[in-house]
Amino acid sequence: MKEKMKKELSESKDFYAVLLVCCILTILFFIFQEKLVGEDSVFNDNISDIPVLNTIYHYIPLVLECIVIGFVAFLLVKLVQFVIEKLFSHSKGGITAAKLFASFAKYIIWLIALIMMLGTLGVNTTALVASAGIAALIIGLGAQSLIADVIAGLFIVFEGEYKVGDIIVIDGWRGTVLEIGIRTTRIVDAGGNVKIVNNSSIHAVINQTKQLSVAKAYISIEYGESLQRVELVIKNNLDNIKKAIPQIVEGPFYKGVDALGESSVDLLFMANCKEEDIYIVQRAMNRELKLLFDENNINIPFPQIVLNEPVTFEDANLTKKQEKTADKFVAEQQKLSKEMEEISE
Secondary structure, three states: OHHHHHHHHHHHHHHHHHHHHHHHHHHHHHHOHHHHHOOOOHHHOOOOOOHHHHHHHHHHHHHHHHHHHHHHHHHHHHHHHHHHHHHHOOOHHHHHHHHHHHHHHHHHHHHHHHHHHHHHOOOOHHHHHHOHHHHHHHHHHHOHHHHHHHHHHHHHHHHOOOOOOOEEEEOOEEEEEEEEOOOEEEEEOOOOOEEEEEHHHOOOEEEOOOOOEEEEEEEEEOOOOOHHHHHHHHHHHHHHHHHHOOOEEEEEEEEEEEEEOOOOEEEEEEEEEOHHHHHHHHHHHHHHHHHHHHHOOOOOOOOOOOOOOOOOOOOOOOOHHHHHHHHHHHHHHHHHOOOOOOOOO
């Protein structure tokens, strides 16, 4: 991690150093513009008896001017992107719109810069722009997928299907939205892998960020253990589990007996949390439940073959009042978590 940060810092310093040099050269170009590209330019004279060398020499100021135009366009793109991000970066929706507008601005600025460069080199840009309509029609017929991507990108942004920073699932790929461009959407998964999807290819999206997600934890007890005793222990400690896991928004809830396994009774717990915290909450609930069961001498069984006489478990010696309390607790938990059910994957 430190090496990566050092590398990024070094690259950042190099970038700003080059940027500073380019700025200085651009300023110098404008100061000495008359001597470089004006009528009194030193490049207007011939330097050789070879026509090709003279032509190349005469074009040097034009090339320099094109480079300056490109650099100014680059600075404008960065400036516009910075301003747009500052204006719209107060929410996820704003960040998404900012990236889309910045993308549009980038293409427009570079298109204008390209036309200016061609004009500098002597191309008739008026005729070029006039013929752009016909060219656009011809290109449009062959670039329908590109147009579809752009239109789909606009609908994604303005309908709010997902935003930058949302966790979504597209075609089984789960990741965080990095960027919504005018043509593609970029998603990064938990492993750092980036998936780039054409906007028009996105037909079904699962947005896991819009609503709270359900974290699940399973824990087992032995068949000989008193279920009602375990449920009383759970009842008395659910609040402590929530306090120990600050990422839990609602819950945790005891859902009851999820399954009767070959060698265990499986209990299910659920809690509502943000999607980005779901794995943290699941692991934390597993830990807290294990510690709770250890503290109260509740054994968690494991698959085994019994070769001797089955162990006779001692009676839990619960009073009728305690049994009713356990039953009441289960009923309350079922009511509280009625709308939270496990979805089979």
